[in-house]
Amino acid sequence: MSRPIQIVILGASGDLTSRKLVPALLRNFAEGSFPHPVQVVGVSRTDKTSEAWRTELSEWVAPSLRDAWEQLAPSLHWLRADAATPEGITTLRRALGELIEGVPEGCRERSGRLFYLALAPALFGPVVAALAAAGLLTCEPGDGDGWRRVVIEKPFGTDLPSATALNRALLTHLREDQIFRIDHYLGKETVQNILTLRFQNAIFEPLWNRKHIESVEISVCETVAMEGRRGAYYDTAGALRDMVQNHLLQILALTAMEPPGSLHADAIRNEKVKVLQSLRPLTPQRVGHDVVRGQYDGYGSAFGVAPGSTTETFVGIRALVDNWRWSGVPFLLRTGKAMRSRFTEVVLRFRTPPIDLLNGPTPENVCPLRPNDLRLQIQPNEGLKLGFLVKQPGPGLVMRHAELGFDYHQLVGEGATPDAYQRLLLDALQGQATLFIRGDEVEAAWGFVDGIREGWAQADPPLHGYAAGSDGPEAAGELFRGCEGTWSRGP
Structure with missing residues (x-):
């Protein structure tokens, strides 16, 4: 087994995760697009088990992708935590570490992590600050193994002053090359x-x-x-x-x-x-x-x-x-x-x-x-x-x-x-x-x-x-x- 990539979806209880994100990940997995194994962690305040989450997601799986789903599903994990609080981020950090420990020796270090913020826009700044405070966003420029990236959904601000303030808040903890502002168009x-x-x-x-x-x-x-x-x-x-x-x-x-x-x-x-x-x-x-x-x-x-x-x-x-x-x-x-x-x-x-x-x-x-x-x-x-x-x-x-x-x-x-x-x-x-x-x-x-x-x-x-x-x-x-x-x- 090679080094895994960890994909963390913050706010995973929303429709975006079940309708778009996980199906997109599944299709990429089925096509062999991932260079490494993936571990997907859904984070939300909703109380459920990983097995229950997989059952919910399976309803969105197309028949042609059933075989791929059976292979990917064990790599999907649910974590009940409030990402807007220090306690929730501490829980997340511990869970990510435990998942890495579950892979063979020599594949644990320097795993890439993608944090997808499927959250209310007001939480973008505070959650990034909490992730940074916990050391979850630290990486060197050009690090091809231990990279850390954050994907942010729209709306990115509500006007120019709020967008400027959000940019400044993010750049306090991240480099521009770590920030991926998404527009699905x-x-x-x-x-x-x-x-x-x-x-x-x-x-x-x-x-x-x-x-x-x-x-x-x-x-x-x-x-x-x-x-x-x-x-x-x-x-x-x-x-x-x-x-x-x-x-x-x-x-x-x-x-x-x-x-x-x-x-x-x-x-x-x-x-x-x-x-x-x-x-x-x-x-x-x-x-x-x-x-x-x-x-x-x-x-x-x-x-x-x-x-x-x-x-x-x-x-x-x-x-x-x-x-x-x-x-x-x-x-x-x-x-x-x-x-x-x-x-x-x-x-x-x-x-x-x-x-x-x-x-x-x-x-x-x-x-x-x-x-x-x-x-x-x-x-x-x-x-x-x-x-x-x-x-x-x-x-x-x-x-x-x-x-x-x-x-x-x-x-x-x-x-x-x-x-x-x-x-x-x-x-x-x-x-x-x-x-x-x-x-x-x-x-x-x-x-x-x-x-x-x-x-x-x-x-x-x-x-x-x-x-x-x-x-x-x-x-x-x-x-x-x-x-x-x-x-x-x-x-």
Whole structure:
């Protein structure tokens, strides 16, 4: 037996552990992705046995993974402890030591440990401080055996001051290379493929700029509303904090970034930070013109929502990136709950040819046809589509829209695309930080979002209602100016 890796899930009684984390670990285990044996320790104040926890988790195991589960299950252990207290951390330290003592001599020392904080955000700082005080986070830079890493779920702060304070608190006890701020959208194949599509294909990169692209749309639309008890959390966050600050701005940064000098994590993250820092701040005057907020009809009656709540369930933004590549190109961001369909995509709309040879000059007040766009589909189907015009067979020059497409399911088969958490957990275990968010990225994103929130507080723009199951408030369509087009309706 070789040296084991210990994975500690703090707050393991939540749905995240049973629905995402353990299934992702199991799939990696089944595929032989772990270089060493693993010991998984779930920590929570809930009183149960390891056997009871394994029984609960087994209900989430797919039939095709049953054999792998039987092998992995004995390595899953439950520990009742309060990670926010010194006593709980002492109990954890002792349990981790006892598990190591259970492996053969010579494999016990310098085992890597990954601490996954599936906790309330308010506990991130205190728990890291307690782990550090107990000596559980101490390791040397570049230590390939006895490494210590901490994965932190969103939300990472609620505004720029709180995010800055949390970064400072974490960096008191950890180095930046030990902190893995997770955004599961970055684990999706199409998001990762943006870099390959742009920088490994000569047919795309020369066109990826203001000379050829007229606008960029990023949409994250959801059909879910406030089912269950989600309303209590969502009413304190809203679409701007819950989705724009992390998911949408991360996709924007990857779409707009300059070519990195290498594929090293910091080389890529350096370019992403430059994009976020180049976002033009939205003043209170511009917020009313370039941001639309909405709330679906019936939101106020959801469980946990405060009476008369003005929390937005939809937000549309017309953003500008003030740099050489993108000057003047609008980035149109949209996200909403209770929408008509569920999809996430990036649409790059190319400029029109200078002259329409078939129809001659475009009459005044008539928008010329925009035949070309590139759609990066992130969910539910992962792939891309390139739109263009072709001549319809037969007499005359009758043009029709056509598409060239690529679907990941066609490449690897249905269900073969790895879950985002599967990729991200494996990267965290291997110390690969490319798909995780650096502290200055978080702060740059919050700086942009806080400008919008300040504008709402000062100008108090209207909160547009929209019907559940619709495409959102009609006012959002006004974020497209002139002949720029309209919002995508998805796949």
